[in-house]
Amino acid sequence: MELSEIIVQKIREAGPVSFKKYMELCLYHPDLGYYMVPEHPTRPAGDYYTCASLTPVFGIAIGRQLEEMWNCLNRSVFTIVEVGGGPGLLCKAILSYLRRNKPMYDRLRYYIVEKNAHTSCGPEEDFDQKVTCFNSLKECPAIEGCILSNELLDNFPVHQVVMQDELKEVFVDYRDGFVEILQPAGKELRNYFSELNVTLPENFRTEVNLAANSWMRDVADVLNKGYILTIDYGYLSSELYQPSKSRGTLLSYYKHSVSEDYFSHIGRQDITSHINFSALIHWGNKYGFRNCGFTLQCYFLLSLGIRDIINEMLSANKNVVGASAKAAQLYHTLLMDMGSRMKVLIQEKGGCCKNLSGLKILYRENRRPFTESDRACCK
Structure with a gap:
């Protein structure tokens, strides 16, 4: 089974997943994740070098x-x-x-x-x-x-958030293709910005690691x-x-x-x-x-x-x-x-x-x- 099919199946069984969970599966799925396959991406034919x-x-x-x-x-x-x-x-x-x-x-x-x-x-x-x-x-x-x-x-999986009338978190759903939906952000994400004394402007999109x-x-x-x-x-x-x-x-x-x-x-x-x-x-x-x-x-x-x-x-x-x-x-x-x-x-x-x-x-x-x-x- 392709990794995309595995993700679609998870969404159909349990509903939309956070972008953080989606990214985690893409990169670190035990068998099919980008960083978990035998071919290491830092090799010359890979996608990047360090x-x-x-x-x-x-x-x-x-x-x-x-x-x-x-x-x-x-x-x-x-x-x-x-x-x-x-x-x-x-x-x-x-x-x-x-x-x-x-x-x-x-x-x-x-x-x-x-x-x-x-x-x-x-x-x-x-x-x-x-x-x-x-x-x-x-x-x-x-x-x-x-x-x-x-x-x-x-390369750690991150939450994506958008500031609207309140802080919203990006989730991933599947509707004949992957789509993003927004849900109210949880307490841990809100506290992240409070602790750093950061106020996001309206419509500002960013990541939380x-x-x-x-x-x-x-x-x-x-x-x-x-x-x-x-x-x-x-x-x-x-x-x-x-x-x-x-x-x-x-x-x-x-x-x-x-x-x-x-x-x-x-x-x-x-x-x-x-x-x-x-x-x-x-x-x-x-x-x-x-x-x-x-x-x-x-x-x-x-x-x-x-x-x-x-x-x-x-x-x-x-x-x-x-x-x-x-x-x-x-x-x-x-x-x-x-x-x-x-x-x-x-x-x-x-x-x-x-x-x-x-x-x-x-x-x-x-x-x-x-x-x-x-x-x-x-x-």
Whole structure:
């Protein structure tokens, strides 16, 4: 049975489903969901790529930040928990870098949390002894170290809401095709905006990622002391609810094409929305975390010496045809392209140092977009 038929059957049996439930089935149905099938979407023929799938340079930069975090935690046993680790590309790059630091590497553990049973978990060969795999964050033992995620939270199923005479939630019905209907929003959705002190204008449509708030609670249960490093697409509340985003941020990706058609290619297209970093900070505070800083990925990477890392790569491959052009392309992608759109949030628990190297250049909403002239800002 096709996934679309399964969803139609659920609607006929129990009535309209929330958009959140519809999105959850599209992405995470155990057998037919987009993220649960054997073919991983970050492979070259997939619908998208991540910085980690492009180059190990990205993982090396993150490794530098993790190394500093280890120093802040008195160089004791340090556990990295990568949630949504996929095939382990980021893990392999990080471990390759950290292996140079023997005192840290000897005290290092690496957990990958990945719910797709078809995805190979972690690097092979001599890294295996460092990597342990789990199906969910709740399975992990308590740790000191860092909870790391890269492009994870934007794929959590979200509620869609529209402000009319009152806050309405979007549900999905089936009438010779999938259609949207509106129903009064429940208390949890109304409280979400009250807690963030947000009032939506009339006819404003947006997403509510309650799963991200629950995720923060799960992180708090696992992390005794250390950091959360979140890299993702998103905004602060002050940006997310501007008139320019009155249609929301939800998008579908199918074979490298982008649309707002969520009811086609069911189970075969990605559906994502930008996350609310203000919500992560707010609920993080509730669960005992403190904000270290929020910045653009380009500023984060520049602060960690991405220029030197790429130059080292270029030097090591100077005899390879096209190495220089590849290095230039990497610089553009990591900084100018994805780096100007991706955000980085670091939070700490347990009184750890907040003055981290990756946060030398903090993001300010009124700062112009990253340009070529910004390349020199971390010299």
